[in-house]
Amino acid sequence: MRLVSPRLAPLAGLLLLLAAVGVRAAEVAVDWEQCFLTGVSGGVCPPVDVAVGDTVTFNWAGFHNVVIMPSEADYGECAPGAGEVLAPEAPGGAFPYTVPEGAAGGALYFVCTVPGHCSSGQKITLNVGPGEEAAVAAPSCTTVADLLVSANLTTLATAVDAAAAASEEFAAALAPLLGEGPADPPLMVFAPTDAAFEALFAALNTTGEALLNSSLPLVTDVLKYHVSPDMLDEATLEQITTLLPGETLLADEQMVEAACSNATVSVGPVETCSGMAYVIDRVLLPSSAGCA
Numbered sequence: 001m002r003l004v005s006p007r008l009a010p011l012a013g014l015l016l017l018l019a020a021v022g023v024r025a026a027e028v029a030v031d032w033e034q035c036f037l038t039g040v041s042g043g044v045c046p047p048v049d050v051a052v053g054d055t056v057t058f059n060w061a062g063f064h065n066v067v068i069m070p071s072e073a074d075y076g077e078c079a080p081g082a083g084e085v086l087a088p089e090a091p092g093g094a095f096p097y098t099v100p101e102g103a104a105g106g107a108l109y110f111v112c113t114v115p116g117h118c119s120s121g122q123k124i125t126l127n128v129g130p131g132e133e134a135a136v137a138a139p140s141c142t143t144v145a146d147l148l149v150s151a152n153l154t155t156l157a158t159a160v161d162a163a164a165a166a167s168e169e170f171a172a173a174l175a176p177l178l179g180e181g182p183a184d185p186p187l188m189v190f191a192p193t194d195a196a197f198e199a200l201f202a203a204l205n206t207t208g209e210a211l212l213n214s215s216l217p218l219v220t221d222v223l224k225y226h227v228s229p230d231m232l233d234e235a236t237l238e239q240i241t242t243l244l245p246g247e248t249l250l251a252d253e254q255m256v257e258a259a260c261s262n263a264t265v266s267v268g269p270v271e272t273c274s275g276m277a278y279v280i281d282r283v284l285l286p287s288s289a290g291c292a
């Protein structure tokens with residue numbers, strides 16, 4: 001990640017939080033020796049519930065191996081030669097097995113194929129929970145609106161609210177960004193910081209409030225100039241279209257050249273529900289705004 005200013009610290013926290021989602025792998029111990037003893041005394045080694053990514057460690061003291069069987073039927077019959085040897089037979093051992101993604105929602109079957117052991121009952125079933133499927137069913141994606149809040153981009157959020165309240169067309173165009181409509185095609189967003197807006201207001205010798213009151217259509221055009229249906233190349237400046245008809249930008253993932261001003265990407269790309277977002281340090285002004 002690039003340099004993150006204190007202002008954007010909440011964004012960094014959000015990204016770390018997102019990265020941590022789904023990383024809850026557990027350590028599960030299987031007493032493989034006890035499983036053997038339970039089997040030879042006529043019992044059944046109880047199945048164990050696990051999740052994708054869990055590490056299951058088979059521990060034993062006697063002479064055993066760990067073999068995974070391809071099916072419940074092979075497991076039930078202790079079919080000779082059917083399984084794959086994961087840990088060769090050895091006098092004592094601790095074999096770690098990581099539950100693979102493909103096992104989600106199913107079961108895994110393990111036996112010991114030292115002669116007589118499987119048929120005596122040294123076998124165990126691991127029931128695998130739905131794992132990542134649950135996360136896919138309820139995606140935890142970030143909308144651009146979430147991003148503006150978490151990155152504390154209050155001036156931009158205020159301007160977007162005012163423009164959306166004044167123009168149904170603008171509100172409809174922005175709906176996918178706010179998580180209120182399907183993002184197809186995805187939309188890329190350049191989000192200027194509060195400091196960028198302050199610099200613009202100072203240059204124009206005005207305030208944000210005055211500008212919204214006197215020139216809302218112009219503000220709306222400027223906002224449209226910050227949204228594009230195009231994708232960026234990492235390091236090659238390419239011309240991209242914007243939601244403002246006839247106005248284009250030259251941009252890569254480091255910088256943006258607008259008609260009247262250039263900006264540097266300070267944070268990004270940030271993946272949102274509706275496409276990529278980049279926090280930038282200048283407000284982009286289209287030629288129709290009149291290059292001051």
Ligand SMILES: [Cu+2]
Pocket residue numbers: 036063064065112113114117122
């Ligand atoms: Cu054994």
